[in-house]
Amino acid sequence: MxxxxxxxxxxxxxxxxxxxxxxxxxxxxxxxxxxxxxxxxxxxxxxxxxxxxxxxxxxxxxxxGARMHELARLFDRRESLSQIAVPQLRALVREVAHASHVGVLDGPDVLIVACVESEQQLQVAVQVGERRALHATAAGKLFLAFGADNLLQDLSNGGRLPMVGPKTIDTVTKMNRELASVRREGMAYNREESARGVGAVAAPIYGADKTIAASLTTIFPLALVDQAEWVRIGNHVRRTADRISALLVSA
Incomplete structure (x- = not known):
């Protein structure tokens, strides 16, 4: 060719x-x-x-030329994010006992750039380099809520969104309602939208320019988490995301 x-x-x-x-x-x-x-x-x-x-x-x-240097800086920032995030992820996993990961926006996906698994026998496996659908994950909803306005429209086909899990939000209208809630709370949730029996809580990580740079997610089997535990996990995720944001800005 x-x-x-x-x-x-x-x-x-x-x-x-x-x-x-x-x-x-x-x-x-x-x-x-x-x-x-x-x-x-x-x-x-x-x-x-x-x-x-x-x-x-x-x-x-x-x-x-300058464009090569710009791309190199993007790579350096991603590497820096991973190095900063891993110690914080380990601390988070010790608190919540579930796998946690940091992701960045990469085209129509969330790309996992750092993760730490839990010691639980029953857990949701996550690996660096995996891609997750924006519209079917807690992390993805953060980028849709706080990122560029055209992201959601680019994903849709005539107002429809592809099904990924049994409870994927499948229309732009429904997703816009969900994103309004994400903006109010500053957090995003996933209840079997990406896979059966899987839940997740995510919070945004911000860069120096105050825009979303990455997402922090704790992911778990729904069978292990009651409503009070959702709240507890969410509080830890939010605090950890704030710490990573502060470290990223000062790096």
Missing amino acids: PTVKTVDRAIDLLECFSAERPELGVGDLATLLGIDKSGASRMAATLRERRFLQMDKTSRRYRI
């Missing part, structure tokens, strides 16, 4: 740069890639337009 080959070649070009080769001319790129200079020039010019490369006006040599 030509498009895939083009993307592959563009990545090859970016990988020509290194600590030993921070600046490269078009001739250098052509030699390293094994292509003609006109092809290397076109690719470099396109990457420059998209800010992945920048060019020194005097030497006409290219170097890594």
